[in-house]
Amino acid sequence: MSEPLISLCEVSKSFGGxxxxxxxxxxxxxxxxxxxxxxNGSGKSTLIKIIAGIYRPDSGSVLIDGETITQLDPITAxxxxxxxxxxxxxxxxxxxxxxxxxxxxxxxxGRRLVRWRHVHQLARxxxxxxxxxxxxxxxxETLSTAERxxxxxxxxxxxAPRLLVMDEPTTTLTxxxxxxxxAIVRDIQxxxxxxxxxxxKIREMFDISERITVIRNGCVVAxxxxxxxxxxxxxxxxxxxxxxxxxxRWMPPPGAKPRLEIRGLxxxxxxxxxxxxxxxxxxxGISGLLGSGRTELALALFGLRPTHQGEIRxxxxxxxxxxxxxxxxxxxxxxxxxRLTEGLFLTQTINRNLLAASFEALSRYxxxxxxxxxxxxxxxxxxxxITTPSGERPVMELSGGNQQRVVIGRWLMRDARVLIxxxxxxxxxxxxxxxxxxxxxxxxxxxxxxxxMISDDLPELVQxxxxxxxxxxxxxxxxxxxxxxxxxxxxxxxxxxS
Amino acid sequence: MRLSVLRRSETVIALVLLAAMLLIGLxxxxxxxxxxxxxxxxxxxxIGIMALGVLTVMISGGIDVSFPAFAVAAMYLTVRAMVAxxxxxxxxxxVMATAIGLALGLINAAFVYGLRMxxxxxxxxxxxxxxxxxxxxxxxxxxxxxxxxxxLIAFGSTELTSLSDPAGGHFALSAMLLIxxxxxxxxxxxxxxxxxxxxxxxxxxxxxAARRVGFDRRLxxxxxxxxxxxxxxxxxxxxxxxxxxxxxxxxxxxELDVIAAVVLGGAxxxxxxxxxxxxxxxxxxxxxxxxxxxxxHIATTWQRVVVGFIVIIATAATSWRDRRRIA
Numbered sequence: 048m049s050e051p052l053i054s055l056c057e058v059s060k061s062f063g064g065x066x067x068x069x070x071x072x073x074x075x076x077x078x079x080x081x082x083x084x085x086x087n088g089s090g091k092s093t094l095i096k097i098i099a100g101i102y103r104p105d106s107g108s109v110l111i112d113g114e115t116i117t118q119l120d121p122i123t124a125x126x127x128x129x130x131x132x133x134x135x136x137x138x139x140x141x142x143x144x145x146x147x148x149x150x151x152x153x154x155x156x157g158r159r160l161v162r163w164r165h166v167h168q169l170a171r172x173x174x175x176x177x178x179x180x181x182x183x184x185x186x187x188e189t190l191s192t193a194e195r196x197x198x199x200x201x202x203x204x205x206x207a208p209r210l211l212v213m214d215e216p217t218t219t220l221t222x223x224x225x226x227x228x229x230a231i232v233r234d235i236q237x238x239x240x241x242x243x244x245x246x247x248k249i250r251e252m253f254d255i256s257e258r259i260t261v262i263r264n265g266c267v268v269a270x271x272x273x274x275x276x277x278x279x280x281x282x283x284x285x286x287x288x289x290x291x292x293x294x295x296r297w298m299p300p301p302g303a304k305p306r307l308e309i310r311g312l313x314x315x316x317x318x319x320x321x322x323x324x325x326x327x328x329x330x331x332g333i334s335g336l337l338g339s340g341r342t343e344l345a346l347a348l349f350g351l352r353p354t355h356q357g358e359i360r361x362x363x364x365x366x367x368x369x370x371x372x373x374x375x376x377x378x379x380x381x382x383x384x385x386r387l388t389e390g391l392f393l394t395q396t397i398n399r400n401l402l403a404a405s406f407e408a409l410s411r412y413x414x415x416x417x418x419x420x421x422x423x424x425x426x427x428x429x430x431x432x433i434t435t436p437s438g439e440r441p442v443m444e445l446s447g448g449n450q451q452r453v454v455i456g457r458w459l460m461r462d463a464r465v466l467i468x469x470x471x472x473x474x475x476x477x478x479x480x481x482x483x484x485x486x487x488x489x490x491x492x493x494x495x496x497x498x499x500m501i502s503d504d505l506p507e508l509v510q511x512x513x514x515x516x517x518x519x520x521x522x523x524x525x526x527x528x529x530x531x532x533x534x535x536x537x538x539x540x541x542x543x544x545s
Numbered sequence: 546m547r548l549s550v551l552r553r554s555e556t557v558i559a560l561v562l563l564a565a566m567l568l569i570g571l572x573x574x575x576x577x578x579x580x581x582x583x584x585x586x587x588x589x590x591x592i593g594i595m596a597l598g599v600l601t602v603m604i605s606g607g608i609d610v611s612f613p614a615f616a617v618a619a620m621y622l623t624v625r626a627m628v629a630x631x632x633x634x635x636x637x638x639x640v641m642a643t644a645i646g647l648a649l650g651l652i653n654a655a656f657v658y659g660l661r662m663x664x665x666x667x668x669x670x671x672x673x674x675x676x677x678x679x680x681x682x683x684x685x686x687x688x689x690x691x692x693x694x695x696x697l698i699a700f701g702s703t704e705l706t707s708l709s710d711p712a713g714g715h716f717a718l719s720a721m722l723l724i725x726x727x728x729x730x731x732x733x734x735x736x737x738x739x740x741x742x743x744x745x746x747x748x749x750x751x752x753x754a755a756r757r758v759g760f761d762r763r764l765x766x767x768x769x770x771x772x773x774x775x776x777x778x779x780x781x782x783x784x785x786x787x788x789x790x791x792x793x794x795x796x797x798x799x800e801l802d803v804i805a806a807v808v809l810g811g812a813x814x815x816x817x818x819x820x821x822x823x824x825x826x827x828x829x830x831x832x833x834x835x836x837x838x839x840x841x842h843i844a845t846t847w848q849r850v851v852v853g854f855i856v857i858i859a860t861a862a863t864s865w866r867d868r869r870r871i872a
Contacts, residue, residue, distance in 0.1 A: 136754075139751050150758065154758065155759060
């Protein structure tokens with residue numbers, strides 16, 4: 048067992064009466080991959096910022112190499128070899144890759160002038176260390192998220208760190224990018240660098256970490272070697288509640304007619320002859336690699352592929368889906384993947400966000416019936432179980448899971464018959480995720496909504512869908528019943544496609 | 546390599562500028578007269594020097610609309626002081642005007658940094674204050690050519706070459722161009738070859754990331770606004786020296802022209818983007834268009850319409866460019 052690199056002893060921190068950390072102790076050893084697990088709001092970010100020297104603890108001490116550091120500020124932290132890669136990567140989008148890599152170390156070297164040749168040399172060496180190839184002259188804004196992350200990692204490694212803190216590094220990556228990232232993390236570890244991997248994705252923690260510390264409400268609730276945990280125990284520790292993992296069992300209601308029927312749906316270059324029947328109350332999972340056509344299927348159904356060919360029927364009636372307006376009036380609703388950035392008006396109230404798509408339906412002669420609108424949104428807050436003291440609070444005050452419910456709730460107010468969800472729980476923590484899944488099932492069961500759930504999260508599909516489709520190159524290549532499959536089988540199918 | 550040259554905004558602006566020159570030359574062949582070109586070059590100087598300051602502020606993610614007020618204050622105070630003390634100098638007065646602009650710029654910086662105020666509001670306020678004080682406290686009377694210090698007039702009329710046209714007229718290339726070019730080189734060096742300059746881009750690109758990496762936000766903001774003020778003060782007095790007149794109501798509405806030129810030169814309103822070369826091209830474009838309107842005897846009121854169009858088209862073009870990059 049290697050020596051401790053950094054230890055936090057009984058660290059507390061509060062912000063305006065809110066206790067973010069309450070006497071938390073944590074030890075990171077040299078060269079280990081340590082996972083810090085916890086839900087949103089558990090105190091993970093505060094903990095990272097204390098290690099990075101951005102926040103000073105109210106009480107408690109920080110030890111590096113066994114010595115107490117009284118004044119840990121960002122410069123001291125960096126001098127002790129602590130590097131943090133934040134979720135936003137802290138890169139400069141309008142500057143080149145070379146500058147993004149080299150400028151920080153040039154500042155710390157106290158340079159006044161920029162030596163461009165040197166900057167390029169430094170940058171080239173930094174990328175070479177990770178064995179990656181990215182155009183040094185490209186502006187960072189032109190890179191993909193995964194490439195930006197690699198730049199951020201390469202930059203962090205330039206200062207010869209001893210501890211690399213990665214804040215939720217996999218949130219925006221696809222499955223294959225996550226694997227590549229893990230390979231790089233293991234490689235970093237081989238260079239003797241400790242990694243603190245902050246995450247709320249249980250599956251990943253088992254893949255990558257050696258030791259785990261779980262925090263909740265600012266306290267350590269469980270800690271130990273990875274072998275001492277199993278998934279259920281970890282989920283229980285993170286959420287403080289038992290999360291049932293019972294699959295969605297659906298029986299066709301007697302005499303039911305299909306809610307959605309698709310025959311020969313084709314979009315040149317994207318989809319080829321998709322046939323699909325969805326009954327009321329069914330939850331259909333859709334997966335596939337990036338570019339498989341799964342998102343395009345959703346877009347076509349939502350009227351965003353006006354040139355599509357083929358026949359689409361909703362409740363037996365042919366639906367012309369040449370525009371979003373037509374799709375919405377046919378009862379089709381789509382919640383896109385990037386709803387947090389594009390779907391919500393963050394500074395506006397919950398009520399307004401819920402009603403945003405329904406004002407037309409709630410108004411008469413251009414005037415909004417406010418009494419009706421208020422009732423409708425209060426009902427929806429109750430139905431979606433959005434935790435808030437009042438519908439008049441701004442949406443940005445809500446947790447990620449509650450924000451998600453606002454978006455889904457907004458579209459349900461329009462009496463959706465077909466609900467298409469793209470990555471419904473991306474970036475949501477375990478507890479809220481279970482809540483959202485529960486709501487989606489309720490909707491399918493009680494309202495008879497036909498749900499199409501597009502996701503990369505295979506456990507999510509297996510657990511919540513009754514049927515799962517796999518798309519590849521614009522075709523449905525596999526259709527399985529959820530009860531007859533497992534995540535491992537699906538994962539094999541997907542691997543075989545790539 | 547070839548492609549990357551073509552992709553640069555400066556290349557695009559230069560091509561547009563060339564096309565505009567050819568078009569104007571077709572409509573009005575007098576455009577290509579050396580006399581006209583020399584006078585065009587001369588008109589670049591004052592706006593160009595101011596634009597260098599505005600460019601720096603805009604790269605840092607800020608905006609400055611107070612600089613015309615600072616320029617006129619620096620010019621008028623300095624000229625009035627020269628008249629009052631019968632002060633015949635060149636270097637001294639320019640130091641004074643620059644210092645006045647710099648001090649006023651520091652006030653902007655103090656508000657923007659210290660109180661975290663929005664630069665547009667701060668500079669609208671300080672600009673209005675300075676203009677008001679100037680007219681209310683210092684005076685409203687114009688210093689005309691008869692009272693204008695001789696040393697300034699002589700300096701402002703320095704020529705590089707002097708030529709005569711066949712009709713016997715005299716025209717010359719103003720030596721003030723050299724000052725403009727020198728300042729442009731200095732600002733270019735600051736922006737591209739110093740860590741401070743890259744810090745200005747970094748701050749405008751992502752302020753939070755700049756702080757985490759260790760760029761000095763306070764230093765950067767103070768340098769940027771002080772530089773804009775100092776350049777405005779200098780350009781103000783230079784303007785007085787070149788037109789032999791100190792009018793305390795001068796430079797009204799100039800902020801729009803200069804910001805238009807800077808945006809036209811490829812700088813982003815949102816910060817993090819822009820270059821000295823692009824700005825110089827943008828300034829040239831703007832000056833050339835207004836100049837040509839005058840040659841074509843189009844009323845000056847219509848020039849405002851043209852400047853308005855240029856601002857909108859240039860901003861639309863840059864935001865289209867930025868959207869493409871984000872997507």
